[in-house]
Amino acid sequence: MNYALRLMYEGTRYAGWQRQQNAATVQGELEQALAVITRSPLSVTGISRTDAGVHANDYIANFHIDTPLDMYRLCRGLNALLPKDIRVISAEPCREDFSARFDAISKTYLYQIDTSLYGDVFYRNFAWHVPHQLNTEAMQKAAGHFIGSHDFSAFMSQGGTAKTFVREIYESRLEVRDHMLSYYVTGNGFLYNMVRIITGTLVAVGKGKIQPDEIPAIIASCDRTRAGMTAPPQGLTLYKANCNDYSITAERA
Numbered sequence: 001m002n003y004a005l006r007l008m009y010e011g012t013r014y015a016g017w018q019r020q021q022n023a024a025t026v027q028g029e030l031e032q033a034l035a036v037i038t039r040s041p042l043s044v045t046g047i048s049r050t051d052a053g054v055h056a057n058d059y060i061a062n063f064h065i066d067t068p069l070d071m072y073r074l075c076r077g078l079n080a081l082l083p084k085d086i087r088v089i090s091a092e093p094c095r096e097d098f099s100a101r102f103d104a105i106s107k108t109y110l111y112q113i114d115t116s117l118y119g120d121v122f123y124r125n126f127a128w129h130v131p132h133q134l135n136t137e138a139m140q141k142a143a144g145h146f147i148g149s150h151d152f153s154a155f156m157s158q159g160g161t162a163k164t165f166v167r168e169i170y171e172s173r174l175e176v177r178d179h180m181l182s183y184y185v186t187g188n189g190f191l192y193n194m195v196r197i198i199t200g201t202l203v204a205v206g207k208g209k210i211q212p213d214e215i216p217a218i219i220a221s222c223d224r225t226r227a228g229m230t231a232p233p234q235g236l237t238l239y240k241a242n243c244n245d246y247s248i249t250a251e252r253a
Contacts, residue, residue, distance in 0.1 A: 001068060004094040004246050005030075005044075005061045010085040012125045012234065017050045017059075026050075026086060030061070033081040037074065038065055047100040047241050048107060051193070053233035055126065057110070058089075060100045060241045094246035106170065108186040108240035111199045111231065116179040127180065128199075128235035134206030136176050142205040143183065145215035146172040146198060152191050153222035155201070157230060160192030165222075167191065174202070184239070193230050201228030 007030070015023035019031065027044055034042045047060045071091045078088045112127035114120050119129040149168040156165065171186035183199055201218070204210040210218075210228065218226045 001066070002062055002064050002094050002096050002098055003069065003071075003074075003091055004098065004100070005063075005091050006089045007056070007059050007061065008087050008089060009056050009059065010125070011050060011053050011055045013083075013085060015052045016054065017046050017048065017056075026056075027061075029082060029086055030078070033078050034063065036081055037077045038067065038069070040065070045100050047104050047243065048238055050238060051233050051236075054236045054238070055234075056238040058240050059238055060104075060243055062094060062098055062100045062246075093248050095248060098244075098246040100243060103244040103246065104189075105242045105244060106186055106188050107190065107238060107242070108171070108184060109190070109195045110237045110239040111183040111185075111195060112235050112237075113181040113183070113199070113203065114179060115181060120179070123180070125234050126237070128203075128232050130203055132207060134181070134203065135208065136174060136181065136206065138208075138212050139181075139202045139206045140174045142202055142210075142212035142215050143172045143174050143185075145212070145219070146185070150219050151222055152194055152219065154218055154224055154227045155194045155197040156191035156224065157193035157197065158224075162191050165191060167194070172198075186240075196231040196233065196236060197224075197227055197229075199228075199231040199235070203231070204228035 009026050014026050017026045019025050019028040031044050042063050044061050044063045074091045075088050114123050114127040114129045117131050146169050151165045152167050153165045167189050169187040175182040
């Protein structure tokens with residue numbers, strides 16, 4: 001049987017989602033807890049390989065097991081075993097062919113920027129502290145240029161494994177509330193460090209180092225050196241994940 005999980009986690013203590021031999025990861029913690037409950041080793045597939053220090057508000061994963069499981073007991077058991085910075089929100093049976101990775105439709109990321117002078121202590125693990133008066137109108141204008149289907153090679157760090165570099169962005173907007181800037185970006189997929197580099201570029205726009213109207217040329221150049229810095233990981237959260245309908249109820253209808 002195939003089961004889908006939705007979870008949230010704070011990534012501060014973890015070396016990302018993907019299991020590693022000598023480091024704590026979210027996937028590793030989840031698989032360890034599942035092994036205790038099911039008394040068998042299991043492999044969990046996740047919707048995204050979030051980096052070290054990156055968080056998730058809505059993360060989808062799935063795993064296969066031969067034994068039927070009670071969903072209520074599974075959630076309670078996992079949350080009793082998992083560290084407090086990882087929580088399972090829901091669990092349900094799903095289509096046998098469902099894969100959280102390959103059935104992903106879109107992801108929405110949130111990146112938060114704290115522009116207060118000394119830094120908000122409550123956001124130190126959830127925002128990039130940039131103690132500058134940024135031109136948010138220019139940043140908002142620049143953000144709009146990322147919408148559409150583009151080759152985003154200029155916004156990818158070395159080390160990525162992508163074979164193609166065209167991605168479609170559906171939403172790219174900046175919200176401003178007091179000293180906190182929240183950048184939301186939704187797309188059908190993202191290259192390695194793409195959101196963090198876009199954010200770094202937007203901050204460069206806010207500081208006047210890049211003009212908003214330069215963004216299309218930077219995208220077209222496919223030249224990483226023309227974009228901004230890679231923003232630090234702690235400000236990034238996988239805010240919303242969307243997959244093809246994996247409900248077995250829908251499948252049987």
